[in-house]
Amino acid sequence: DRCDNIKGGGSAIYTHNSLSVEKLDWFKGSESLAIKVNLENIILHIVCLYRSTSLTTLEQNEKLLSQITNLPTNPDINLIVVGDLNLPDVDWDLGIVRKPVNSTDRRYILQSEYLNLFIAKGLKWHILNDVTRIRKVNDTIQRSTLDQILSNNESLINSVEFAAPLGRSEEHTSELQSLVNL
Secondary structure (H helix, E strand, O other): OOOOOOOOOOOOOOOOOOOEEEEOOOOOOOOOEEEEEEOOOOEEEEEEEEOOOOOOOHHHHHHHHHHHHOOOOOOOOEEEEEEEOOOOOEEOOOOEEOOOOOOOOHHHHHHHHHHHHHHHOOOEEOOOOOOOEEEEEOOEEEEEOOEEEEEOOHHHOOEEEEEOOOOOOOEOEEEEEOOOOO
16 A cells, blocks of 8 residues: 555565455554454454654654554554564563663664564464564674564464565564464
8 A cells, every 4th residue: 555656665465365354444554554354253453554664753653653652552453563663672572672772772762662663462472582573783693673563462362484585574473373262
């Protein structure tokens, strides 16, 4: 649904044509989307979130944080959030942002705001410190966990497998396997 001529970024959710799927308009995050999938025994709300590294202004980040704030907290709604969160300093294993003591760097503060909001919304993450992006910067190999799968019900996700990157992407494709316990 991109309306501009920007290359890269954006989000897509692919579903099988046999599924009953509806786009949800209540989530209007930049380069992100949400759908409702009606399965036989369960309804899933799936949000594909892309937190672009080009969200350089406070206003852009506040808009996306506002949309995340709108995520439902009703335990009867099965919510899964997937995507490229671009939070490179989050230690998902410990649930903290790794930063210098007493840092006032806006980068770390923003990452903490996102992490704290996910926690406040009752979301659990399913990728700990697995590497989801490998790239070479000058002569250094950088390994990062930028992609994440979050849910409000841990039993929704059985396992996560990492596949080869799509196209020329530097990021692995995270595939949900046996998504829902039916």
